[in-house]
Amino acid sequence: MSGSPAASIWDRERIGVTVGAIALIFLGAIEALAVTTVMPVVSAALDGESLYAVAFAGTLATSVIGMVACGAWSDARGPRGPLYAAVSLFILGLLISGFAFTMEQFVIGRLVQGLGAGGETVALYVVVSRLYPPHLHGRIFAAFAAAWVIPAMIGPFLAGAIAEFFDWRWAFLGVAALTVIAFTLIAVRLRALDLGGGDPSSVAGLTRRLLLAIVVAVGAVAVGLSADVPSAWGWPLALVALIVIGFAVVPLLPKGTLRSVPGLPSVILVRGLVAGGFFAAEAYIPYLLMAEFGFTPTWAGIALMLSAFAWAGGSAVQGRYGEVLGNRRIALISILLLLIAFVGVILTALTGASPLVIILGWAFAGAGMGLLYPRLTVLTLAYSAPGNAGFNSSALSISDATGSAVAVAIAGLGVATLGGGADAFPLVFAFAIVVVLLAMIPALRLGHGAEPG
Structure with a gap:
């Protein structure tokens, strides 16, 4: 593929894949x-409030397995097969959740969906590394993030309206049907393109890595399930699970990640910490608005709509001015925006101030994530060679998913310990502040890799 500056993600040889990939992200x-x-409606309908956090954390946890498998598969054989398998699992999981009649069945669907979602992300990243020249990476990842714009406009509001006026099941079954269409589009285009082969020797140690990924996933689910047992046992169970996760995840990440070694390890660590803080907090934004401020599901989605708009805007700024701002400055600005959002939500929860503070404040969090996420992905590919793009991309996603799953599960355990009352919400956002503050350390050590000048 041409790497000339005149090349575009919309030129004839790439437009079909660009559109299909954006559709899947969308x-x-x-x-x-x-x-x-x-989720608040689903947990009430299926009498599964105790599994609220697991429904989030479980999907993120099993996505780690999909990431490891598809990362190794992509390096060994190319990304086409892994992408097809991952999207198929994503669709299957949506169908299981959509047709579930118990919370346990719903969670099983979410676990299957996680396998597919994690693998799909890694496979798409490898497609980008094989099909698009380095100077287009920032643009394509900005386009991926911009694919959140229309979902931001209609997704939360529509999902809330479906749950309120129709049936929450269509929020899953409808996405499954549309994913089949998007999958068909990208499959037809990729079949005619040469994505390169792979190095079969790169699968050495895959069995061990898959076992470790399974341990990480089981550990994260165990942290979530600890909220469903008495706190005298729940916290010790969670602590043991966290220790197990720590040991199991190390071989799945670049050496030195947990020690924040400068370069790629710090890029990977920032992703996990920031994702953990953000998603642990966001999981409880609609819950807070419904429980404490009397919002309906339809209107509770507005907070997420505005945040997603801001996410897309932050991503666009990164795509256009990322090289000018620099990696360290982008990371620090993003962390500051997240902290502003978290503090605003805490103060509102404590004082009973207008919920508009939450809705507007959460836009700061979305802007911070939109600014930072694509830059970390660009940096990961800048530190990668063709033979390890799959491993590094899967490591980035593993850090993201593990950090999110563990943080959401711990937040859920904290909420359960406090009985789920009003006092629990400030605790969730205070915890998110601590997690994001820890990201300041690796944020100062990102480096530049082989980014185009």
């Missing part, structure tokens, strides 16, 4: 926003 965004909005 539908993933619809699903993510829909789940966050309708």
